[in-house]
Each structure stands twice: as structure tokens, then as C-alpha cells.
Amino acid sequence: MPLLQVKDLHIELQTQRGPAEAVRGISFSLERGETLGIVGESGCGKSITVMSLMGLLPSNAKVTGSIRFDDTELVGRDEKDMCQIRGNRIGMIFQEPMTALNPVHTIVRQVGEPLRLHRGLSKAEARKEVLALLERVGIPDAASRLDAYPHQFSGGQRQRIGIAMALACGPDLLIADEPTTALDVTIQKQILELIQSLVEERGMALILISHDLGVIAQTVSKMLVMYGGSVVESGPTEAVFARRAHPYTQGLFAARPALGAPRGVRLATIRGSVPELVDLPRGCPFAGRCSYTIDACQTTRPPATMLPQDHAVRCIRLEEIATQVAVAS
Numbered sequence: 001m002p003l004l005q006v007k008d009l010h011i012e013l014q015t016q017r018g019p020a021e022a023v024r025g026i027s028f029s030l031e032r033g034e035t036l037g038i039v040g041e042s043g044c045g046k047s048i049t050v051m052s053l054m055g056l057l058p059s060n061a062k063v064t065g066s067i068r069f070d071d072t073e074l075v076g077r078d079e080k081d082m083c084q085i086r087g088n089r090i091g092m093i094f095q096e097p098m099t100a101l102n103p104v105h106t107i108v109r110q111v112g113e114p115l116r117l118h119r120g121l122s123k124a125e126a127r128k129e130v131l132a133l134l135e136r137v138g139i140p141d142a143a144s145r146l147d148a149y150p151h152q153f154s155g156g157q158r159q160r161i162g163i164a165m166a167l168a169c170g171p172d173l174l175i176a177d178e179p180t181t182a183l184d185v186t187i188q189k190q191i192l193e194l195i196q197s198l199v200e201e202r203g204m205a206l207i208l209i210s211h212d213l214g215v216i217a218q219t220v221s222k223m224l225v226m227y228g229g230s231v232v233e234s235g236p237t238e239a240v241f242a243r244r245a246h247p248y249t250q251g252l253f254a255a256r257p258a259l260g261a262p263r264g265v266r267l268a269t270i271r272g273s274v275p276e277l278v279d280l281p282r283g284c285p286f287a288g289r290c291s292y293t294i295d296a297c298q299t300t301r302p303p304a305t306m307l308p309q310d311h312a313v314r315c316i317r318l319e320e321i322a323t324q325v326a327v328a329s
């Protein structure tokens with residue numbers, strides 16, 4: 001049985017213009033120790049999707065479908081049950097480390113809290129374990145900084161502390177939502193390498209959200225391309241990179257900065273912008289923005305076409321587009 005199995009997940013949110021579906025029937029699964037990436041432009045539903053796994057959605061969000069974690073159905077669980085799973089079996093690293101850290105508490109207290117709460121460690125035991133964790137994530141001179149506060153650390157160090165906190169109870173699944181976006185380029189690489197080595201060392205499963213295709217290529221073995229609350233393409237990272245079957249995936253690759261491009265060069269972007277949730281078309285979410293759009297795209301939700309290697313693509317014009325691309329190149 002997979003560690004995580006998400007089936008037909010729908011999430012409805014209240015927006016200023018009324019209720020709208022932010023996630024529209026997505027399914028995926030993750031084995032123990034497996035790594036999964038989620039890519040897509042801002043506003044596609046990536047964060048909402050992983051927040052639902054943590055039970056951290058706004059209280060007016062309506063979730064239907066199924067999220068099975070190990071033996072447990074998470075949809076419909078109350079806050080008390082979710083609290084047992086969150087920070088214990090599932091750890092999360094946030095884009096902005098201060099989301100996880102409380103400015104008025106010392107580091108030892110915060111990183112140690114899940115250990116005391118979920119594993120019942122004494123204060124002294126937790127302190128010892130926190131020191132080991134901080135040393136593992138690379139906080140220099142950790143022994144003398146246990147009683148320091150978050151603002152006494154740099155941005156990169158705060159993210160390392162956030163990672164230590166997510167790891168404290170030895171979770172089976174680590175979720176990282178754009179964990180390096182708020183950091184300097186040189187620090188980004190170090191943090192990513194740290195996450196990667198911890199995942200390997202501890203045999204954790206990983207869900208990594210990133211808008212950086214290079215990061216996805218280096219870090220995860222399979223991936224989901226999300227647009228408009230839907231998964232438009234999914235499969236092994238190598239297969240998706242090699243085929244780039246969906247027009248939206250093609251757009252993401254075309255908009256990617258070229259390797260070695262001088263800084264400040266304007267990037268190509270995908271024509272148009274992500275529509276508001278309430279304005280998404282009934283059919284294919286990419287209809288209208290996609291240069292291959294025909295009338296049927298507006299009304300039909302594209303079913304998944306299966307390519308070799310468990311590679312799935314949701315586009316009703318897949319074959320015609322493949323022919324056009326082949327003729328053009």
C-alpha cells in the first residue's frame with residue numbers, strides 16, 4: 001500500500017466573488033521514500049493541495065475526495081487527529097521560515113516542542129536531541145545558540161532551523177513548499193542539497209513544490225504539472241522532461257531562463273495570465289490561453305491519455321499537437 005494516496009481531491013474556497021474550486025479532482029500516490037515534485041505558475045493550487053494534506057486549510061474550505069496516509073483517511077478528520085499527524089508523521093518546510101518560527105520563543109523551545117508533544121521527551125532529553133538536529137542541519141556553534149531567538153540568525157540559518165523542526169519527530173513524509181524562494185541564490189543551492197541528503201539518509205518520502213524546473217530535475221523522481229487546480233501532466237520526471245506533451249508544460253519550458261543566460265535578460269512568458277478561480281473555463285483549464293484551443297476545449301474536461309511509463313497527459317488534441325511539433329522541428 002502506498003504511503004500516501006490522493007484520489008479525486010476537490011477543494012472549494014470562498015473567494016470575494018463567491019465559492020470557487022481551487023483544486024478540481026486531482027489524484028496521485030507516493031510510495032515510502034519516493035520523491036514527487038509539483039510545478040506550475042503562481043495561483044495554480046500547489047500550496048492549497050499540500051496544505052490539505054497537513055489539515056491547514058482555512059476553516060471555510062470544503063474538501064471532498066480521499067487523502068489516505070498510511071492506513072488513515074485524512075479527509076474529514078478533526079483538528080485533534082490532524083495535530084497527531086502533523087509535525088509527527090508529516091513534516092513541512094515553508095517558503096518563508098518565519099511562518100514556522102515564533103519570534104518570541106527560543107530555538108531550543110520551538111524545535112523541541114514536537115519532541116515533547118509527540119514523543120513525550122523531558123526538557124533535558126529534548127535539549128540534547130535539538131542540539132543533534134541543529135548540528136545535522138549545519139547551524140555553526142549550535143551548542144551555544146540553543147537559547148537564541150530566531151531574529152539572531154540569518155535567513156539561510158532560519159530555514160535550516162525550520163528544517164530541523166520539520167524533521168524533529170522523524171516524519172515519513174516531508175513537504176517543502178518553495179523552500180528556497182526567499183533565499184539568496186548561493187544559499188538556495190545549499191538548502192536544497194541539505195534537504196536532498198536528509199531525505200536519502202532518513203528514507204523519507206518528499207513532496208517538493210518549486211517553480212524552478214532545474215530544481216525539479218535534480219531532486220525528484222516523479223512530478224505533477226498543475227494548472228488551474230488540475231494536474232495537466234504527470235509522470236516520471238525524465239519522461240515528462242523528454243516529451244513535454246501538454247501545451248502548458250511546453251509553455252513552462254519555453255519560459256524557463258536559458259542555462260547561462262546573462263542576468264537581467266527578459267524571459268519569455270506564457271501568453272496571458274492565470275485567470276481567477278471563478279473565471280476558469282468549464283472544460284480544459286488552459287483553454288483560451290493555449291494557442292491550440294478549439295471550441296471543444298472550452299466544454300470538455302480532457303480525460304487522461306496514458307503514454308508509456310505511467311506518464312499521463314490531459315489534452316484532447318495531444319495527437320494533432322504531437323504531429324505539428326514533429327513537422328515543425
Ligand SMILES: Nc1ncnc2c1ncn2[C@@H]1O[C@H](COP(=O)(O)OP(=O)(O)O)[C@@H](O)[C@H]1O
Nearest residue numbers: 013014015022042043044045046047048058277
Ligand atoms: N485562503 C484563501 N481564500 C481564498 N482563496 C485562496 C486562499 N488561499 C489561496 N486562494 C486561491 O487559491 C488559488 C490557489 O492558490 P495556491 O494554492 O496558493 O497557489 P500556488 O501555491 O500554486 O501559487 C489561488 O487562486 C488563490 O488566490
Ligand code: SF4
Nearest residue numbers: 284287290297315316
Ligand atoms: S485541451 Fe485544448 S486548450 Fe487544453 S491544452 Fe489541449 S489544446 Fe490546449
Ligand SMILES: [Mg+2]
Nearest residue numbers: 046047048177
Ligand atoms: Mg504557493
